[in-house]
Amino acid sequence: MVTIQDNCIIKVRNVDFYYGKFRALTDISMDFEKNRVTALIGPSGCGKSTLLRLLNRMNDLIDGSRVEGEVVFEGKNIYDQDIDPVEIRRRIGMVFQKPNPFPKSIFNNITYGPRLVGVRKKSDLEALVEQSLRQASLWDEAKDILGQSAMMLSGGQQQRVCIARALAMKPDVLLMDEPTSALDPISTAKIEELIEDLKKRYTIIIVTHNMQQAARISNYTGFFYLGKLIEYNPTEKIFTTPDVRQTEDYITGRFG
Amino acid sequence: MKEKAHTSVHYERELQEVKENLLYLGALVEKAILDAMRSLLERDSDLANEVISGDDKIDKLDGEIEERCVRLLALRQPAARDLRFITTAIKINGHLERIGDMAVNIAKRAVVLNEEPRLKPYIDLPRMADISRDMIRQSLDAFVKEDSDLADKVRREDETVDNLNEQIFRELLTFMIEDPRTIHRALLITQVSKNLERISDHATSIADMVIYMVTGKNVRHRNPDPDKQEEFKAES
Numbered sequence: 001m002v003t004i005q006d007n008c009i010i011k012v013r014n015v016d017f018y019y020g021k022f023r024a025l026t027d028i029s030m031d032f033e034k035n036r037v038t039a040l041i042g043p044s045g046c047g048k049s050t051l052l053r054l055l056n057r058m059n060d061l062i063d064g065s066r067v068e069g070e071v072v073f074e075g076k077n078i079y080d081q082d083i084d085p086v087e088i089r090r091r092i093g094m095v096f097q098k099p100n101p102f103p104k105s106i107f108n109n110i111t112y113g114p115r116l117v118g119v120r121k122k123s124d125l126e127a128l129v130e131q132s133l134r135q136a137s138l139w140d141e142a143k144d145i146l147g148q149s150a151m152m153l154s155g156g157q158q159q160r161v162c163i164a165r166a167l168a169m170k171p172d173v174l175l176m177d178e179p180t181s182a183l184d185p186i187s188t189a190k191i192e193e194l195i196e197d198l199k200k201r202y203t204i205i206i207v208t209h210n211m212q213q214a215a216r217i218s219n220y221t222g223f224f225y226l227g228k229l230i231e232y233n234p235t236e237k238i239f240t241t242p243d244v245r246q247t248e249d250y251i252t253g254r255f256g
Numbered sequence: 257m258k259e260k261a262h263t264s265v266h267y268e269r270e271l272q273e274v275k276e277n278l279l280y281l282g283a284l285v286e287k288a289i290l291d292a293m294r295s296l297l298e299r300d301s302d303l304a305n306e307v308i309s310g311d312d313k314i315d316k317l318d319g320e321i322e323e324r325c326v327r328l329l330a331l332r333q334p335a336a337r338d339l340r341f342i343t344t345a346i347k348i349n350g351h352l353e354r355i356g357d358m359a360v361n362i363a364k365r366a367v368v369l370n371e372e373p374r375l376k377p378y379i380d381l382p383r384m385a386d387i388s389r390d391m392i393r394q395s396l397d398a399f400v401k402e403d404s405d406l407a408d409k410v411r412r413e414d415e416t417v418d419n420l421n422e423q424i425f426r427e428l429l430t431f432m433i434e435d436p437r438t439i440h441r442a443l444l445i446t447q448v449s450k451n452l453e454r455i456s457d458h459a460t461s462i463a464d465m466v467i468y469m470v471t472g473k474n475v476r477h478r479n480p481d482p483d484k485q486e487e488f489k490a491e492s
Contacts, residue, residue: 040261212333239335241472251335253267 015069099158156187
């Protein structure tokens with residue numbers, strides 16, 4: 001298991017998670033290192049997406065769900081009473097499986113969040129759009145069509161709009177839930193390349209079903225099974241000499 | 257522990273085929289050594305020529321196995337123990353092919369030696385050949401059974417063969433000093449001995465790879481006996 005001494009940005013401690021009576025996660029403890037990519041892998045229903053959504057309180061929106069344990073971000077448990085979940089979600093952004101741009105112009109997609117939190121000046125918004133699109137490697141393709149609907153873009157471009165939209169809020173952490181599973185190989189390669197660049201400034205936690213993707217882009221990999229964290233190790237270790245037999249069976253295709 | 261099969265039956269079979277091919281190659285190579293030595297001990301040059309021409313078959317199989325492994329790497333993107341298995345298979349394949357070449361070297365020397373009167377009765381040479389062949393067989397056994405203890409045992413045999421090689425060399429040296437007319441034959445015999453010693457080195461390398469495959473640890477270029485580690489480093 002990995003323990004991060006310095007540079008730990010999120011500490012998950014003894015977390016159980018329930019959907020009603022069903023316990024989806026059991027006693028999860030793991031550290032996430034700053035400016036690194038951590039991949040969460042495991043078969044469907046293993047709890048990896050649940051954990052991801054728990055890290056910025058997206059699960060709050062699900063009726064009957066309940067969290068036990070702590071998720072410590074910058075020294076504070078994000079499930080404390082006095083924490084504003086909206087502020088948490090600003091600091092810990094999220095990108096989803098299917099590109100989900102708003103039915104608005106590219107420009108307005110990216111400025112939507114910043115406007116909500118009070119950025120009004122046109123020049124500030126313009127600068128933010130350029131910066132976010134550049135970071136999402138979409139600026140060159142989009143700079144002349146900022147007024148057009150984001151829905152007109154290709155799937156890969158839409159996903160990069162969503163990443164730019166998340167970046168516009170200047171988050172510290174980016175959560176990605178299978179961000180390339182709906183994309184073709186070239187768009188996937190672009191997003192993976194982007195993730196590589198983004199980790200210089202952000203911490204990225206990604207859920208993926210594509211094992212090769214986890215191997216290619218992540219520094220650490222956590223393997224989940226039936227709501228438990230089975231193994232958490234540097235990615236290189238997981239894919240060459242994993243410590244736990246179950247991990248090995250999964251990544252070599254001996255499961256089920 | 258009983259090994260779980262792959263969800264993909266085809267993949268499972270492809271890996272199994274690599275294993276079977278390697279064992280077959282191992283058997284061919286062992287036979288080549290056996291025949292090369294017999295051609296020398298029984299002065300049978302026809303048998304020696306069979307060994308020499310039989311190397312084509314070994315080379316062909318070597319090519320096929322390599323191709324299979326490369327295909328598996330490209331199409332299946334193996335990970336963890338499958339990855340270690342395939343990298344190990346590629347290396348074992350190379351070692352076996354080289355061992356085949358050494359059997360040919362021995363057979364070629366036998367053809368020349370068979371033309372001349374016997375220099376001396378062979379005692380240590382057949383012993384070396386037996387140990388080397390055992391080492392190959394056991395290292396492949398260890399590979400199939402994923403048995404790192406057996407592989408470790410093979411690694412410890414290497415020293416015996418090295419010592420025999422030195423002993424043979426010293427003995428032949430005395431022959432050459434006493435009677436220069438023996439030099440040609442004595443040199444050929446040292447070459448046979450050297451080839452056997454190299455064969456046991458290759459078997460040791462196969463055992464090293466098996467240990468890597470099973471444990472993930474790299475033991476290459478390390479003396480199997482921990483007490484001799486320092487000495488070994490100084491030598492190499």
